[in-house]
Amino acid sequence: MPGLGARLGRGGATTTLASLADSDCIVIMGSNMAENHPVGFRFVVKARQRGARVIHVDPRFSRTSALADLHVPIRPGSDLVFLGALVNYVLNSERWNQDSFFREYVLHYTNASVIVSPEFRDTEELAGVFSGYDPEQRRYDPTSWRYAGEARPLEGERWPCRPRIEPERDPTLQHPNCAFQVVKRHFARYTPELVEAVCGVPRELFREVAETILANSGRDRTTAFCYAVAWTQHTIGTQIISCCALLQLLLGNIGRPGGGILALRGHATIQGSTDIPTLFDLLPGYLKMPRAVPEHATLADYFATERPATGLWYDMPKFMISLLKAWYGDAATPENDYGYAFLPKIGGDYSFQSILTMMKDGVIKGLFVMGMNPAVGGQNARLARQALANLDWLVVRDVHEIETASFWYDAPEVRNGEVRPQDIKTEVFFLPAAIAAEKDGTFTNTHRLVQWHDKAVEPPGDARSEAHFVYHLGRRLKELYAEDESPAGQQIRALTWDYPTVGPHGEPDLMAVAREISGYRFADGRPVAGFHELADDGSTACGCWIYAGMVTPEGEHLAKRRRGDDRASLDWGFAWPANRRILYNRASADPQGRPWSERKKWIWWDPEQGRWVGYDVPDFPATKPPDYSPPPDARGLAAHPGTAPFVMMLDGLGWLFVPVGLLDGPLPTHYEPWETPVENLLYPAQPRSPVAPVFVRPDNPYHEIGDPRYPCVITTYRLTEHHTAGGMSRWVPWLAELQPAGFVEISPELARELGIANGDWVVVETARGSAEARALVTERVQPLTVAGRTVHVIGMPWHFGFGGLATGGIANELATLVEDPNSLIHEAKSFTCRIRKGRLREGERE
Amino acid sequence: MGIVQRLRHHIGLVPNPVSRATRQAHARIRGADVSVSVCPYCAVGCSQLVYTKDGRIVDIEGNYESPINGGTLCPKGAATWQLVHSPLRELRVKYRAPYSDRWEERPLEWAMERIAQLVKETRDATFVHRDERGLVVNRTLGIAHLGGATLDNEENYLIKKLFTGGLGIVAVENQARI
């Protein structure tokens, strides 16, 4: 999310699946779209039939590659070099420099002309780190990355905010320190030759990709990028995505039909679960979770630190106070900061990986697992199971008895006698869960579309929805704390928890929850029409401001709308924000508000009506004219000119250079994966991310760079036939039979070297653990020549585990805990291992 | 059918001896109730039609009306019926006491009450009102939650609201992180 968020303003996909059908070129990179999003892929096929070019950049030749025009085999973990080289190639290409479209787009819609602080030093100057690096703390002080120019405090604010920034600009883009020139210099060494050396991609092939993308970007043509977790799951995952955003900004592909960046998410509502986050560092609507620091001590402190003077986030108090009203109701008053003190303050990293180590170290004593399977899906899965075994209690809610529920008697280490159930103290509850068809509610899909699903039948047996479980748990706890005057008691007592119940099982009324999420006037409960109606005086309540208006004042839930059409399908479901389908769609028109071309028109300014019109809901103030120029003291959105498409950004512009918001630098820079067989050819002195959070502990050993014991690169992935850690597929006979066993894909070259025949048993090993699987010897995997030597890549689906019908070695047994500093997402797409023929004998461990 | 025609049908000239079952064949969703659902697997968001008869789901298939899937489904989506009716699906509460080597079946109500008690015990033992610097933090690190990307938005909202807003549980994470 931060990859797109830092440059464009929002972490969500900028476009829709259907819009891919309008593309002239689709680059699928960091994703195996045909396999993992088959139905989404039909729009790629549609575009393909209309003549679009499809390029698949991926280590393996997959079912996506089979329908592509070009398959570019790339070493896992080298994506940023490829993208950086595209940036370099584009900036030095004839087409980009001659076609006025690119310059016009970049000049008006990006911060290319902004002058960067003279204190800034690039990685090219400091041998692989940016200025402000503290090697002791392994973190950056980003002060030197700021814009040159003043920051002016604003006065007369009811709620405080950060000072307003007024940077210097050079519209000629010639100033050596303008963002454009800084970017150009930064990527100067990212050449086709470097791509060949680092990625293993022949330079001619790279050139062909670059030329295809260039030829299919411009006034009349658009190129779209699709990515998934094969970009995310790297220590530099955020920067890979951000590099793509940078490239798409330079090519003028953001905010336009058939363009943009489509983030392909893997779960039914993984987008929704970040919008309404079950994540430790966020509150609903991407409000930051307050931290235990003096800067967040009070609500006013929080705003003074987090709230910008310009852009849509200026309205943050409206969103935050409405959230506090939704949660604490009458207990949220102006006098008590609307209950801000009730909100817990975070004091560290409680991300997934940290939770595992906190469990293992005995800090966390009780755990709820709802629809997740960390015993298989958790990195360093053995550590994950040890962590489960160290809990006092564990509640697992799922449809099948997944490995996370059965680890205490069925895990490999229990089966081989290393651990006995009698030694595991964890008190385990397995509660059967309901399935979507058995409950009301909404999912938010990969392009931010919220859709309601009806309850068709009551869940069978003891199966209940999570809403039922959480609601009744909360009800019981409120009863238990009814008389408790302690701070802990006050917190739970302040919470509003009075949803009506319906049906034979006393399910909470989901429409009541939906109304709270969507927002309402506190006094009379009337739903608000949108986030523009939210107030910062406690008169409105709203559980998630970006979903505001989803329940209309008339009481209709917009996610229940089911009228599709051939274009944006604005009457099918509800897309946040405000039902906008293509984000930043102001950029689909030129600075004067006219469509860039007839073929690519989407929204445009209608001077007669005095508003933006078109096929979509404008992601822009509807009546702000293109020639609007903000007065000097304007705040919020009013401070953006009529040409600024990126409403969430401080200056309304897409950022080529990111002065704030990223922890590992203002520009994407290639670092090798944490475990890699080769040196970093760009920065020999700084081979790996200087700021990646690491978990240095005996139960999480790392391989050194080029460790001869672990010469192969392994990448993990999913298959069409299964879903994530298998809880919803390995137990389902029709799916299990399609891919009944765990396997690793290896090239015939490697197979020959190791004497492995197709179908043989093999064991893959890392310092963390081993996994047994069947060998699938296939030419679809190929050894790559990197830095003059052969690197063997092996692939392993990570679905499999010891439970269910389709079983196999756990790929995450091999993976390690190491994170991207921005997203705190682990690195599963590239690490090192060794592979041997044979079986994992009972009890055999390193 | 006339006797001549019937004979013709049965002596191999027009070899089409249609049986009674064939004459009565019809789709099992004829006359079924239909609800609109969303596929529970990946994030494409395919619309599904759930056909029910007598409170039982008889069929789940794609919804033609959807601008996303237009009636289609992938193998996982097409298997949703079996996810619901999986022979391996668990329908009872299972409980494993500390150090035990077996599951025991327990009533749902009992489990809910026991879990609520455990939450209170652990929370009370680990709740921090002010941190070492004196800042009000109102949190507990003793309890964590994992999961959410396969749940509903409303459920995630209730989880976040109760666990974080009401109980001070900060270690709340889901699959978006992995």
Added chain:
Amino acid sequence: MPELRTWRHRRAPGEPVSAETRESYYGLPVIHGPHWRWPIVFYFVLGGLAGGSAVLAAAARLVGGDWARPIVRVGRYLAFLAMLPGPLLLIVDLGRPERFHHMLRVVKFRSPMSLGVWGLIGFTATAFLSLLRQAATDGLLGRANVVARLARRLPDRILAGASLVPAFFLAGYTGVLLGATAVPLWARNALRLGPLFLCSALSSAAAALSLLLGSRAETARARHAVERVERLALVGEIALLEAVRLGSGPVIGRPLAEGLAGGAFAGARASAMGALALHLLAAVSPRWLGRALRLVASLLALGGAFLLRSSIVFGGHRSAEDPDATFEFTRASR
């Protein structure tokens, strides 16, 4: 876990894709083979025996004189007895035996199996009537009762003439039935299998009759006659076996050259040739030796009929599993 599929991977699962397998699909069968096993082999052998015996009995009744009476008598009894297990074997072989009567819903002229059912019924009828007639003649039904009287009224010659058609049909239709499948070995030999089975039916029936007629002097002429038929049928059988072998070619004919089915086929050829050779040898041998040689020859001919049906049926299984054979057949057949 339900284990279901009716075929097995011919190659070991997981064999790598090689250049060799590129033009087929991992060496997997293209078509589904038949499920027919021993009951059907026995049905084929017994059907041949029954049909052949009925033919001999009818021919003897029509053109033979008194000397041929034993042939008529033994042939009719044998035809009926050999036919008796037939329907049972067929019903046992059905996936749903209780539905055997569904076979009687239709008559389909292009389905040898449908025709076979009706043919078997026709054969049963004539064989049964012939049996009754014969039993009445032999006095087995008694003298004064109604059944015996009615049976004696049956027109013997007409009955013999009428039984010829179903008898030949029963002896030969199974070959046509096999030929009308996609199994390359059978399909390639569609024109030869019927005649081959007919020859084998006649030779085995003749052999059986000659054995049953024994070495008594009063049946010597009858025995000589059937042995002559046996020799003629063996000549035809040997010629057709060679035609099948050569006509199948190296690829489609592989099951007749390799494995158990190949062994059975070789055995069938050897038996037929051996039987013929022994018969010829017997003609120039002393009387006592000749009798022994003829005995062995007839036993060989009977065994050969069994080996022939086994090799063709089980060779068909092998053939169906072989994609090369299927492709050979479907490339060349036009």
Added chain:
Amino acid sequence: MSSTTGVGRTRARPGAFGFLTDTTLCIGCKACEVACKQWNQLPMDDFGFTGMSYDNTGDLGATTWRHVAFIERIADREGRRPARLQPFQSNWLMLSDVCKHCVNAGCMEACPTGAIIRTEFDTVVIQQDICNGCGYCVPACPFGVPALSPLDGKAHKCTLCYDRLRDGLEPACSKACPTDAIQFGPVHALLDRAKARVAELRAQGVEAHLYGDEALGGTGGIGGLNAFFILTAPPEVYNLPAKPELPQRRVLPGFLTSALAALVLGIATVLAFRREKEGHRA
């Protein structure tokens, strides 16, 4: 394939319905397999890892009526892998196989009970209340489609969702197919579409051809396949016979040669018996 007779021709009745399976659009997702099992409530079968690319199904069977074949042809004969691909699925072939619903169907003609019929949609269906499991249809199919089920002893195969068609619903597999690689409709309309698609692919340099007309696949008296395919490799690669023949074409010739043989044998027998008579008279 050298012969051009019958190219693009079928003897399907004007009102016939069928499938067009366009392998160039197939992404091998197997939605068709599962959707079929779901609608027809077929159990899991033949569970096991095969190592045959991503095909762990193997074949059509009594409880598998759609089967996606996977053929890897990544490298050339020298083992070099190309980067530039022919448009549309050239290096990893995927084909969703199904009952062909032949215009003249071997299984149906073979069936001795009349269990297999041609429906009002011109599809071929095994009536489960009639079939007695004789198994003759199994080897009578030139494509290896019907199979006996050990569960109920009867023969089974794709019904082209006869029950759904009766209610005006599209078959489950074609409905589910995410990329419209499987299309359902009137055979003649589909055939026109297929011919246009083949021409379009050829214009792009793809060696595409139709499988299921009277020139390829629907040959030898079969008269065309109501479920036909667009292929980009020789049919054998997908385990399909190039020029199959309707087995029943051999019934009459077979009976004729048998009759001839019977005649010869009859005469021989008569002669043998006559000789006995004469021999003893002499």
